[in-house]
Amino acid sequence: xxxxxxxxxxxxxxxxxDRAVDHVVLERADVANSWKTxxxxxxxxxxxxxxxxxxxxxYEGDDPDGFMTVPEVVDFVERYADVVSxxxxxxxxxxxxxxxxxxxxxxxxxxxxxxxxxxxxxxACNIASVPAVSSSVPSSISEVTPIDYRNPDQLSEGGVLVIxxxxxxxxxxxxxxxxxxxxTLAVGEHVRMPRVYRGRDIQWWMDAAGILDERYDQxxxxxxxxxxxxxxxxxxxxxxxxxxxxxTGIGVKLIGRLAGVNDGKAQFSGSLRNNCALAxxxxxxxxxxxxxxxxxxxxxxxxxxxxxxxxxxVEDSPPLGLDLGNGQIRTIVWATGFYPDYSWxxxxxxxxxxxxxxxxxxxxxxxxxxxxxxxxRRRKSSFIHGAGDDAQDISDHLAAYLSNTTSVSxxxxxx
Amino acid sequence: MSDQKVxxxxxxxxxxxxxxxxxxxxxxxxxxxxxxxxxxxxxHSRTSVEGFFGLGEEQKHxxxxxxxADHPEIFASEDNGATPVELVLAGLASCLTAGVAAxxxxxxxxxxxxxxxxxxxxxxxxxxxxxxxxxNGFDGIxxxxxxxxxxxxxDIEALVAQSQKRSAVYDIVTNPTNITVEVS
Numbered sequence: 045x046x047x048x049x050x051x052x053x054x055x056x057x058x059x060x061x062d063r064a065v066d067h068v069v070l071e072r073a074d075v076a077n078s079w080k081t082x083x084x085x086x087x088x089x090x091x092x093x094x095x096x097x098x099x100x101x102x103y104e105g106d107d108p109d110g111f112m113t114v115p116e117v118v119d120f121v122e123r124y125a126d127v128v129s130x131x132x133x134x135x136x137x138x139x140x141x142x143x144x145x146x147x148x149x150x151x152x153x154x155x156x157x158x159x160x161x162x163x164x165x166x167x168a169c170n171i172a173s174v175p176a177v178s179s180s181v182p183s184s185i186s187e188v189t190p191i192d193y194r195n196p197d198q199l200s201e202g203g204v205l206v207i208x209x210x211x212x213x214x215x216x217x218x219x220x221x222x223x224x225x226x227x228t229l230a231v232g233e234h235v236r237m238p239r240v241y242r243g244r245d246i247q248w249w250m251d252a253a254g255i256l257d258e259r260y261d262q263x264x265x266x267x268x269x270x271x272x273x274x275x276x277x278x279x280x281x282x283x284x285x286x287x288x289x290x291x292t293g294i295g296v297k298l299i300g301r302l303a304g305v306n307d308g309k310a311q312f313s314g315s316l317r318n319n320c321a322l323a324x325x326x327x328x329x330x331x332x333x334x335x336x337x338x339x340x341x342x343x344x345x346x347x348x349x350x351x352x353x354x355x356x357x358v359e360d361s362p363p364l365g366l367d368l369g370n371g372q373i374r375t376i377v378w379a380t381g382f383y384p385d386y387s388w389x390x391x392x393x394x395x396x397x398x399x400x401x402x403x404x405x406x407x408x409x410x411x412x413x414x415x416x417x418x419x420x421r422r423r424k425s426s427f428i429h430g431a432g433d434d435a436q437d438i439s440d441h442l443a444a445y446l447s448n449t450t451s452v453s454x455x456x457x458x459x
Numbered sequence: 460m461s462d463q464k465v466x467x468x469x470x471x472x473x474x475x476x477x478x479x480x481x482x483x484x485x486x487x488x489x490x491x492x493x494x495x496x497x498x499x500x501x502x503h504s505r506t507s508v509e510g511f512f513g514l515g516e517e518q519k520h521x522x523x524x525x526x527x528a529d530h531p532e533i534f535a536s537e538d539n540g541a542t543p544v545e546l547v548l549a550g551l552a553s554c555l556t557a558g559v560a561a562x563x564x565x566x567x568x569x570x571x572x573x574x575x576x577x578x579x580x581x582x583x584x585x586x587x588x589x590x591x592x593x594x595n596g597f598d599g600i601x602x603x604x605x606x607x608x609x610x611x612x613x614d615i616e617a618l619v620a621q622s623q624k625r626s627a628v629y630d631i632v633t634n635p636t637n638i639t640v641e642v643s
Contacts, residue, residue, distance in 0.1 A: 233624075303634040314633035318623040325617045361599060396485070 045150055045159035045454050047141070049075045049132050051098060051121050052416035053165035055431040057130035058099045059439035065446060068454060069130050070152060072137035076121035078167055083114045085195045086219055088279035090211060091427050092245050096120060099432045101127050109245065111279025117428075142390040146449070147411060149457075159454035161411040161442050164389075164400070168417045168426060169382035175207075178378065180305035182368050186375045190216065193377065196223030202374035203227075205310070205366065207302050209234045210273040213379030214286050218278070220377070221296050228366065228373070229291060231316055232301035236323040236356070237275040239285040241331060242338070243348040246277070253337040255330075256424035257433075260404050263419075270419045273381070288320065288356050299362055308369040312362070320356035328352060384417075405438050411445055413438045469564035487514045503529040503539045544597070548577045551628045555602065558622030568614060571607040600632065 046053045046060070049071035060067045071077065089096070094108035101124050112120065125132065133154070140151040147160040172189030181187060186200060190212045196219055206217045209231040221227040237246050250256045263269045278286040288298060300313035331352065338344045366373060386394065393409050395401050401408040404421045415434055417425065424430035481488040490513035496506040507525040511518050527540030541549065552575050563570050579600045585593035606615050623629050 300633070306635070311635045315623070315629070318620055318629075321616070322620045322624060325613065325620055328613065329617075 045070065045148070045157060045161070046163045046165055047138055047150075048072075048165035048167060048416075049125065049130065049134070050078060050165065050167055050416070051076075051124060051428055052167075052431040052435065053163070054121065054124050054128055054130050055098050055435035056163050056165055056415060056439060057132075058128035059435045060442070061128065061130075062099075063439055063443040065439070065443055066454065067131065068157070069132045070136045070138055070150070070157075071132055071134045074134055075125045075132065076118045078169070079114055079118050079121065082169075082191050084190065084193050084216070085114075087114050087215070088112060089117060089428065090275070090277045090279055091247050091429065092279075095247055095251065095427070095429045097429050097432065098124055099128075099435065100124075109283070110281065138388050140388055140390050143409070155456060156458045157454060157456050160449065161413070161446060163413040163415060163438065163442070164407075165415050166384060168384050170385035171383050172378060173381040173383050174378045175302070175380055177302065177305050178376075181310075181376060182308045185368055185373060187378065188375060189378050190382075196220045196225060199223075199225060200374040201225065203372045204375045204377060205230065205373045206377045206379055208232070208379035208381070209276065209288065210379065210381070211275060211277055213377075214276050214288075214291060215278050216377055216379055217291055217296050218286055218294070221291070221294055225375075226295070226297075227291075228297045228299050229288075230299050230302045230312060231288065231319060232313075233273060233319050234288075234323050235273055235275040236287055236327040237277055237330070238287070238327075238353060239277060239280075239283050241334065242350065245283070249334045249337075250423075252341075252343075253334060255333070256422065256427075256430070258423045260419055260421050266419065269423075270417070272418075285353075287353075289354060292357055298358065299366070300364065305368065308367065310366045310368055312364050312366070314364060316362050317358050320358050324355050405434060406441055411442075413442060465564065465567045465569045467560045467564045467570050469561045471561065471564045474561065475565075489513075499527075499539070500537075501529070502534070502536045503527065505540075544579060544581065547632070548579055548600070551600065551626075551632055552577050552602070554626045554628035555619075555622050558626050559604070559606070559618050562618050562621045562625070563608065563610075566614070566618070568608050568610040568618065571609070572605075573607075574605045576603050576605075577601070 046056050046067055046069040049069050053069050053071075054075075057067065057069050074080065088111040091111070092108065093103045093105060093110050093112060096103045096112060136152045136154045138150055138152050140149075141162065142149050144158060147158055148162045150157040150159060150162065172191045174189060178187065188199070193216065199220065202225060204220050204225045205228050206213050206220065207230045209217075209229055213229065217227045217229045239246060241249060247256075260266050260269075276287055278284065284290070292298060298316060300316040301319070302310060303313045304311045331350075335350045338347060383398070386398070386400070391409055391412070393400050393407055393412065400414050402414045402420075405414050407414050414420065415438055416431065419425050421434045421437055422430060425434055490511065492511050494506050494508050496504055498504050505525055505527050507523050509520050509523040511520075526546060528543050528546060529539040530536035530542055531538045556573055556575055559573055560570060577600060579597040581597055582593045584590040585595040604619050606618070608615055608618075610618075
């Protein structure tokens with residue numbers, strides 16, 4: 045039983061079919077539902093088109109260096125569902141997953157199923173994380189999360205405070221500020237990356253140098269690696285770099301991490317300078333790795349010369365407070381991350397932070413698997429093209445698990 | 460890097476072991492730090508620290524430590540000790556410097572010398588109640604590190620940046636903290 049018909053669930057379906065494992069893919073709505081209903085209008089993939097590849101499907105268009113828009117991603121995933129001819133039960137929302145005997149019971153709005161193995165492919169970004177401090181925000185301020193946000197026109201005129209400077213935060217800060225609503229961007233720890241380095245997309249470098257293939261059991265601290273924020277990247281036809289300097293260049297004001305809201309005043313950390321210094325240092329470390337790889341692999345001559353980007357500019361004394369009651373800020377955008385929805389999971393597999401306990405996608409419950417999470421098995425796990433290798437590995441493990449028993453792998457029990 | 464073993468006097472293995480143990484037993488990670496302050500005379504006071512709570516039980520420093528605080532003579536005081544704001548600088552400097560040593564040890568960087576100078580700017584119109592638009596505390600703190608280590612400039616900068624990221628006092632100074640003051 046595979047839960048979720050996004051690109052990862054479909055990749056798993058393809059890999060299970062290759063291994064002759066009978067299965068069903070349950071989908072709460074339609075194929076690629078999150079892409080259809082939970083994304084903002086201007087969003088494009090962070091990865092170039094040539095990198096959109098899944099087991100049995102590669103990008104065949106005429107713009108390999110471009111970035112897919114959301115409707116293009118929907119087309120791509122729908123086409124993939126056709127290619128793999130996945131056995132999908134659409135409009136079948138799982139209401140409960142529990143254990144029964146040596147397997148699992150899956151209750152849905154359209155009856156119950158029993159299966160010996162289950163793959164959770166419901167995605168990492170079901171619910172927007174909003175910090176507890178939001179409860180102290182004055183009611184005069186409108187609040188929006190990236191799940192509800194579509195475009196700047198839905199926001200009131202006036203100032204906007206964007207909280208969070210990862211991929212989502214910088215992209216929304218950019219388009220909201222350009223819409224004439226002055227943006228203040230609260231910046232905590234972040235990952236800075238140029239879109240193009242030495243004439244090649246940063247994803248090309250990380251792909252070629254093997255950085256994206258780095259495995260979960262090879263890194264020093266996998267918990268830390270799984271919590272690294274998404275890189276400050278945007279996919280745009282211009283292949284533009286959207287870093288903090290680009291944002292301050294158009295007039296966005298940078299401010300420290302949101303630390304609290306007291307008496308209608310937002311307070312910000314004095315750590316902005318260090319967070320920017322850390323991001324600059326880490327970016328330069330990545331560029332050093334790339335430069336070394338280019339020399340060692342004789343690619344140094346075929347690309348543009350090595351160079352470094354200007355350090356992030358931080359004003360001498362960034363403000364530490366903002367009055368949320370004086371009308372300057374009308375809207376807060378919480379670009380503070382996402383978390384998966386496991387409200388339907390009736391199994392003791394969550395850790396104290398509410399995450400599924402797993403070892404590279406093999407969940408701490410026999411026959412249960414997880415896929416599509418940040419750095420699940422590889423650094424690329426959360427990207428479209430990261431689903432392929434993870435799905436292969438997990439399907440291997442699942443097939444081996446099933447071969448140890450002989451009963452049917454799933455059955456509908458009601459109605 | 461030489462073959463000699465890096466030794467900054469930090470037992471990194473013990474810290475890593477503690478990190479692992481406390482990940483499994485988060486209750487033991489709950490610490491309470493304490494200080495006791497007695498007024499001596501005028502602006503002179505003496506603060507001592509000895510006991511604290513952590514790892515699920517009462518703990519004690521090897522010995523009691525005490526710190527005299529006072530104001531300088533230009534504030535018509537007797538200058539029997541550092542001003543409290545200087546003690547804040549001392550706390551920040553010690554915390555960041557301990558972090559530099561620990562991070563260096565973990566990254567196998569030998570430190571030869573580390574010194575930091577700290578400056579906290581302050582407009583005393585705030586504490587004197589002359590201008591209510593001026594805050595009482597520092598308008599900013601500048602820390603300058605001078606580090607001699609067997610590492611590149613970039614690696615040394617990374618040590619200092621990482622030390623800020625993990626510093627308790629840096630966090631206390633850069634982020635607001637709720638304070639409850641009661642009279643018993």
